[in-house]
Amino acid sequence: xxxxxxxxxxxxxxxxTGVGGFMAAGILMPMVRFAIDPxxxxxxxxDFVQTSTKVADLTxxxxxxxxxxxxxDAWYKSEVTDTAWVYKEGDKIIALSPVCKHxxxxxxxxxxxxxxxxxxxxxHGGRYEKTGKNVPGTPPLGPLDEYEVSEKxxxxxxxxxxxxxLV
Amino acid sequence: xxxxxxxxVDERLDITPIWRDIADHEVPEHxxxxxxxxxxxxxxxxxxxxxTVIQILSGMFLTMYYVPDVENAWKSVYYLQNEVAFGExxxxxxxxxxxxxxxxxxxxxxxxxxxxxYKKPRELNxxxxxxxxxxxxxxxxxxxxxxxxxxxxxxxxxxxEIAASVPFIGELIKVLLAGxxxxxxxxxxxxFFAIHVFFLPAALFALLAAHFIMIRRQGISGPL
Numbered sequence: 001x002x003x004x005x006x007x008x009x010x011x012x013x014x015x016x017t018g019v020g021g022f023m024a025a026g027i028l029m030p031m032v033r034f035a036i037d038p039x040x041x042x043x044x045x046x047d048f049v050q051t052s053t054k055v056a057d058l059t060x061x062x063x064x065x066x067x068x069x070x071x072x073d074a075w076y077k078s079e080v081t082d083t084a085w086v087y088k089e090g091d092k093i094i095a096l097s098p099v100c101k102h103x104x105x106x107x108x109x110x111x112x113x114x115x116x117x118x119x120x121x122x123x124h125g126g127r128y129e130k131t132g133k134n135v136p137g138t139p140p141l142g143p144l145d146e147y148e149v150s151e152k153x154x155x156x157x158x159x160x161x162x163x164x165x166l167v
Numbered sequence: 168x169x170x171x172x173x174x175x176v177d178e179r180l181d182i183t184p185i186w187r188d189i190a191d192h193e194v195p196e197h198x199x200x201x202x203x204x205x206x207x208x209x210x211x212x213x214x215x216x217x218x219t220v221i222q223i224l225s226g227m228f229l230t231m232y233y234v235p236d237v238e239n240a241w242k243s244v245y246y247l248q249n250e251v252a253f254g255e256x257x258x259x260x261x262x263x264x265x266x267x268x269x270x271x272x273x274x275x276x277x278x279x280x281x282x283x284x285y286k287k288p289r290e291l292n293x294x295x296x297x298x299x300x301x302x303x304x305x306x307x308x309x310x311x312x313x314x315x316x317x318x319x320x321x322x323x324x325x326x327x328e329i330a331a332s333v334p335f336i337g338e339l340i341k342v343l344l345a346g347x348x349x350x351x352x353x354x355x356x357x358x359f360f361a362i363h364v365f366f367l368p369a370a371l372f373a374l375l376a377a378h379f380i381m382i383r384r385q386g387i388s389g390p391l
Contacts, residue, residue, distance in 0.1 A: 030253035030260070031228045033253045034247075034256075034257045035228055035231055074243070074250070075242035075243050076239065076242075
């Protein structure tokens with residue numbers, strides 16, 4: 001035993017704070033974990049989605065490819081339509097996401113007459129080259145995302161989004 | 168560190184007297200279980216409040232996932248209970264706590280009754296307590312519908328029929344509760360949700376404040 005006597009007041013302080021803290025933690029821990037669950041959910045790897053575009057029809061000119069898949073949003077399941085800009089670079093198929101890296105508007109190919117052969121975002125005038133590389137001096141700070149690409153029975157398949165690999 | 172922050176604030180705002188006033192109060196010997204163990208019966212009021220705090224907290228967290236809509240209510244409850252981490256615990260706290268509040272409140276009422284604590288000068292506090300009792304029953308009734316399962320639906324049908332049996336204004340109460348003269352459905356659910364999470368809690372806070380201010384001003388009633 002040490003000579004530091006614990007006073008009655010100290011003892012009560014420690015035990016009550018300890019027990020109280022334990023109870024508060026017991027109550028709050030499940031609730032906090034419950035609340036932050038979305039940040040800790042692990043999502044299954046996205047499967048490839050079949051599109052109605054034939055690989056043979058693709059050219060070096062980007063075309064808009066719409067594709068839809070079933071999205072599970074917690075308790076709500078729905079059919080979601082998404083878009084990709086797809087073109088061929090030699091034998092390689094490139095599929096770019098149309099989501100502008102500035103603030104998430106949708107970009108179009110060749111829609112700005114002043115800057116042909118570029119992706120253009122109408123919201124704030126963001127521009128990208130064909131590879132998805134953002135044009136310096138326009139709002140976007142990074143290149144357009146890219147989709148994983150595959151082929152099945154001559155049709156184009158699109159996988160999950162990833163960072164641009166061309167730039 | 169914390170002490171320094173406290174001192175800094177206290178120096179400017181003089182907050183010590185505020186919490187001293189709240190914390191320092193007499194706990195007479197006859198209500199202190201350390202002196203007479205049977206005095207634990209005086210704990211039921213505090214326990215009611217403790218469970219109420221858990222109800223408020225768990226309820227706040229449940230609304231992060233719950234939707235008061237006939238299509239999605241049951242699905243969202245199923246999701247938050249089975250897919251979200253600790254969902255079963257958080258919903259369980261709210262579910263079992265709801266019954267526990269009623270039990271604790273009933274025991275508290277019995278204690279007040281049998282110690283005669285409702286007598287002059289504490290009649291007003293008894294009245295406020297009875298109003299709290301009504302609000303709590305209302306919270307239980309409106310909360311029961313929200314999972315939107317069969318049990319909830321039919322319990323609410325019965326409850327609304329009981330309300331409709333009130334003379335003269337029964338039909339009016341029924342329509343106001345259900346939101347429709349014949350259907351227990353979409354409007355009933357949103358109404359019950361609004362009543363459950365906004366109107367009744369607001370009333371409850373006001374009544375609890377009055378309850379606590381009164382007990383602090385009048386002190387705990389004397390020994391038997």
